[in-house]
Amino acid sequence: MINDLARAARAALPALAAAPTAQKARAVRTAAAAIRARGTELLAANAADVAAAVGLSAALVDRLALDGLRVEGIAAGLDTVAGLPDPVGEVIARWQRPNGLQFSRVRVPLGVIGIIYESRPGVTADAAALCLMAGNACLLRGGSEAARSNALLLDCMAAGLRDAGLPAAAVQMVPAGDRALVGQMLAAHGLIDVIIPRGGKGLVARVQADARVPVLAHLDGINHVYVDASADPDAAVAVVVNSKLRRTAVCGSMETLLIDAAAPAALKQQLVAALLDGTCEVRGDAAVQALDARVVPAVAQDWDTEYLDAIASVAEVAGVDGAIAHIAAHGSQHTECVMAQDEAVAERFLARVDAAIVLHNASTQFADGGEFGFGAEIGIATGRLHARGPVALEGLTIFKTLVRGTGQVRA
Template sequence: MSEVREKATLAQDAAALMNKLTTEQKNAALSAMADALIARQAEIIEANAEDLQRGRDNGTSESLLDRLALNSDRVTEIAQGLRQIVELPDPVGELLESFQRPNGMKVEKHRVPLGVIGMIYEARPNVTVDAAGLCLKTGNCVVLRGGSAALSSNRKIIEILKDTLQTTALPSDAIQLIEDSDRASVNEMLKLNGLLDVVIPRGGAALIRNVVENATVPVIETGAGICHVFVDDTANIEMASAIAFNAKVQRPSVCNSIETLLVHQNIAAAQLATLVEPMLQANVELRGCEQAQAILGGIQAATSEDFSTEYNDYIINVKIVAGLDEALNHIRTYGTKHSECIVTETAHHADRFLQEVDAAAVYHNVSTRFTDGFEFGFGAEIGISTQKLHARGPMGLPALTSTKYRITGSGQIRG
């Protein structure tokens, strides 16, 4: 039996036990996991150093290395994420609807775990802990397949979490890590109908496309983030510059950072240099349309391929547009339905943008960096869904549940 099938089978067997757990038992396990991460952080950081060195040897960019890196503060943040999950309401068992039929039959709709979740993701080891914590809180088991870039970190983290679960009411087999870094292990997961109830991909466009195109297991699609800020001609320029800078520079390697700045032609000549000056000071590489090149000078041309690229780096495209309609059309053409922002003082333009842009999160005068489970008050997130079925946007605890109808009666039969 392959590693993938063996571990998925172990998770499926554990799922029957997970369904019996109380909220108190789950919270106690999560708290113990958080304590163990802090107590054994030196082991995690040592394992992470192996990943970082391997990344440097392979020529990994500094922004992706930053995304991968762990230190004491980041391990503490990861542990705190588990503690925040403890504080969140447990959605399992929640009564969503209750009604009685004319024949006296009582119908109730409750939240229940999804079962066994397959999580396929790339470089960030914090996702390993977030996914484990969210799945356990919602009574799910999880089969994790992280990227090879973080294999040493993930292996150590899972070792610590499974060691801890052995001291709790939760089965240690509820968490499984696929260590095989060959792409074949991903493709095998995608076909495990009957063992995995759902697969959630989290990463770049190529990873997500492979999962969506090849899975026979149901998929919750989390999208790549080609996000935009449109600066309208009535925008407060100081605000617009601060929002664009934050949305690009605060953490460029994440999916809710922007890749393109759209600027209304009425203000471009006078204000574009002011808008991008903080980015230039932060050594962000600018790529521009012909008009942007003419205004700024010395920047390379932005091609259609550039507008279609999620850089995950200190690079941004700049495009001058005739107005709101062209901005909306550009976003329809190149956006990934993740997060989009308009900066404007014209209420009608803001209303149109918020109504017409097809994205999981749309913003008026707010940085796209807020598309995040913590920032929305959901706690840690399993990912940001850009699809339209089951869940959309930051996926917190309720998104990891399904529903079950419970029907009680007094002998009713159907005629």
């Protein structure tokens, strides 16, 4: 089945790669309009998915559930994607050699992209729209827990393709019930060009371990906020609370708070109390336990845990260098933040922390393609391939080099 779907997707590639921006944008905008028009139907399908989601963790249920605001967010994200500059055909660089050869490096689609994801139905629309606008075909394999929601969103995307006169095979859904199909996707070298997993650690680890196709992914979101002694107290408290508690189940949520040992005692106590008062469990080292009797002792495993829940580990560190060292030892190269008014401290952190996203005086919850102005994202990449951070249109292209000559031969 996977080979047949992938071959159909490859057959659609020439039409997609050659499609003008306006045609691709029409497909995506029509899909957005269909999502809005069928919003009530989508909410009913999603409610059925949530009702059947027995045994799922609270984090996965949060990712699965839709409401009116989230449905509008999906549609608005598609409209934004449709209005972004088209990367396909963009000339990245031009140069000429002394022998007269003229070189140009041009963006082209990646090809057939397989997306394997869990729970979050919005990925169906986001991934399809981003792949389409970047001239790619995609095979979507969502989780069975979101089957009803995903099917309806796929119908909306299909309506957009039909309206724009683009091949139906540009966006296809892999049945969710058969786990063997995931293995077939991972083994489809030569038919699928890139696999992008979005989901829990178990899913991503399996994909990275078993794939014979290049993988663009992140495994964990063990994200830190470091509060320097120079931080503005009010801003630090607000950012820490938002980073952890706005939505605990997203991959951009703060998992560990690092506090400068030289920070005022009042600020330290305020930071810890704000989390505790927000119904967040705090697991701290000895210095943090001394700040508030409600803090429970942290164990070694806490510094390497992505909770995706209202739990935070908190440690005191020896200034910015102590924070950088802690992050190097325990971070997952996803998203890191420094709260500091001292520009030298901030610049040292920004330059030396190795992560896909590094923020200064802003919540880690901004680790999202929509917040970057990309409309949507297909995932956060933390590896060292061609794309890193929120993967959107440019991240779904590669380049080729065109060489124009006048008959030159090489000596």
